[in-house]
Amino acid sequence: MKILIGGDGDTGVHLARQLSRESQDVVLMGTDSARLSEMDARFNILTYEGDPTSPAALRGAGAPGCDLFVAVTPWGTSNLVAAQIAKSMGAGKTVARIDTPEFLTSGSVELFRRLGVDTMVYPEHLAAREIISVLDHAWLRNRYTLCDGEIVVAGIRIPRGAPVDGMRLREFGKQSHRFHVSAIRRRGTTIIPRGDDMIRGRDVVWFTFAGDDESELARLCGRPDPDIRKVMIAGAGKMTRALCRNLGSDISVTVIDPDRKRCSALLEVCRGVTVVNADYRDLDVLREEKILDMDAFVALTDSSETNIVSCMVAREFGVAKTVAEIEDVQYFTEADSLDIDTIINKKLLTSSQIYQMLLDSWLPTPRCLALEEAEVIEAVVGSGAKITRGRMRDLKLPADATVGALIRDGKGQLVGGNTMIMPGDHLVVFCLAGSLRKIEKFLS
Numbered sequence: 001m002k003i004l005i006g007g008d009g010d011t012g013v014h015l016a017r018q019l020s021r022e023s024q025d026v027v028l029m030g031t032d033s034a035r036l037s038e039m040d041a042r043f044n045i046l047t048y049e050g051d052p053t054s055p056a057a058l059r060g061a062g063a064p065g066c067d068l069f070v071a072v073t074p075w076g077t078s079n080l081v082a083a084q085i086a087k088s089m090g091a092g093k094t095v096a097r098i099d100t101p102e103f104l105t106s107g108s109v110e111l112f113r114r115l116g117v118d119t120m121v122y123p124e125h126l127a128a129r130e131i132i133s134v135l136d137h138a139w140l141r142n143r144y145t146l147c148d149g150e151i152v153v154a155g156i157r158i159p160r161g162a163p164v165d166g167m168r169l170r171e172f173g174k175q176s177h178r179f180h181v182s183a184i185r186r187r188g189t190t191i192i193p194r195g196d197d198m199i200r201g202r203d204v205v206w207f208t209f210a211g212d213d214e215s216e217l218a219r220l221c222g223r224p225d226p227d228i229r230k231v232m233i234a235g236a237g238k239m240t241r242a243l244c245r246n247l248g249s250d251i252s253v254t255v256i257d258p259d260r261k262r263c264s265a266l267l268e269v270c271r272g273v274t275v276v277n278a279d280y281r282d283l284d285v286l287r288e289e290k291i292l293d294m295d296a297f298v299a300l301t302d303s304s305e306t307n308i309v310s311c312m313v314a315r316e317f318g319v320a321k322t323v324a325e326i327e328d329v330q331y332f333t334e335a336d337s338l339d340i341d342t343i344i345n346k347k348l349l350t351s352s353q354i355y356q357m358l359l360d361s362w363l364p365t366p367r368c369l370a371l372e373e374a375e376v377i378e379a380v381v382g383s384g385a386k387i388t389r390g391r392m393r394d395l396k397l398p399a400d401a402t403v404g405a406l407i408r409d410g411k412g413q414l415v416g417g418n419t420m421i422m423p424g425d426h427l428v429v430f431c432l433a434g435s436l437r438k439i440e441k442f443l444s
Helices: 012-020 033-042 055-061 076-088 106-117 121-136 169-175 211-220 238-246 262-270 285-289 304-316 329-337 348-362 436-443
Strands: 002-006 023-032 048-049 069-070 091-096 120-121 141-146 149-157 180-188 190-191 205-210 230-234 252-258 274-277 295-298 321-325 340-344 367-370 374-380 401-408 410-414 426-432
Touching: 002 012, 002 055, 002 076, 012 023, 012 033, 023 033, 023 055, 033 048, 048 055, 048 169, 048 211, 055 076, 069 076, 091 348, 121 141, 121 238, 121 321, 121 340, 121 348, 141 374, 149 211, 149 401, 169 180, 180 211, 180 401, 205 211, 205 401, 205 410, 205 426, 211 367, 230 238, 230 285, 230 304, 238 252, 238 262, 252 262, 262 274, 295 304, 304 321, 329 436, 374 436, 426 436
Parallel strands: 002 023, 002 069, 023 048, 069 091, 091 120, 230 252, 230 295, 252 274, 295 321, 321 340
Antiparallel strands: 141 149, 149 205, 180 190, 180 205, 367 374, 374 426, 401 410, 401 426
16 A cells, blocks of 8 residues: 655654554655655655645655555645645545644535545544543543444553552453453553463553443452542643533633633633633642642643653642643653553554554454554454454464454454454454554454
């Protein structure tokens, strides 16, 4: 599959690296010659120097013959223009990252589709949806529902001394057959575990389970389920505006930002929110705004470093749930070690949307979530697929992949060594980045 990415900023570079791991024919185009040269030298990625809104540059980069064109420059309007030009030249699917929610109304979506933009991605909307999910289930790090809610995928940080701390997966499986340990993130590395692997305190463990088993999983993981009613947010930017517009009316929100214009812009679109024009790094301001009474603290400033430090301060004040936007992937490990509950990264969220486009050409009715160094695939098993030819324990799936659950006849169930997969089953598969092609050979 030939993929052309217009925009050599952080998002474009991240997407290019992710997609190149799947042995795709990726071309990254942009105007930063130094960055393009580095990408060409370090990774299996072709580069092209040129403006993505230039018809001549798009033609030279291969837009007329590409299967997927993704426009992710910092400017939403430029991305829309680039996608329209690429489509007019014969590009297959087109995706544009936008920077305003106004384009997501049903009328605008249909209008831009007619103009050649198949999909628009607003990262702030994706991030807001993610934050709302973790506030609704505050004991979890992340939570996703798959297969129309029949299956839940949840990331949980295991406290030291929890019932599962120090337990090998084989032992855990004997005690409970209601949960599948699908991935473990430990000290910055994600692994697909096997029976001899051990769950340790401070790990982030990804479980797959049926939705009605959450209370039992909370007990096993030693995690209380706090009720979030009061939230303090540092930063009044686009993501905060998207979040406040979608939070329920039963949650009290206080936003602090030193920029008066951003505070005014937030007040114009979000009624009922307390907005404080002050420095969120000032401890006296935090005390005056009653951080001691807050159930959750969400750091959405423009600086990853500030967001990390702000969450550390909030934890010292006793806030039960902390969420930080961290765009610099290099800080993920540090954030883990500092006990930040949930990390929001727009690059990973955007990658999930792009992977959806990628998988559409491989698997029937797929869905993909991009996690830290891993993906979760929801896909339907094709007739005659290799995975249907024996019990799971005998199939010799790749070591960097595991099938967590399946949906059959509308009902969810976990997958074990004796499970027989059938054509038409909906599977939930975890795999490390770069393994999608291996999994495709088993499913289609």
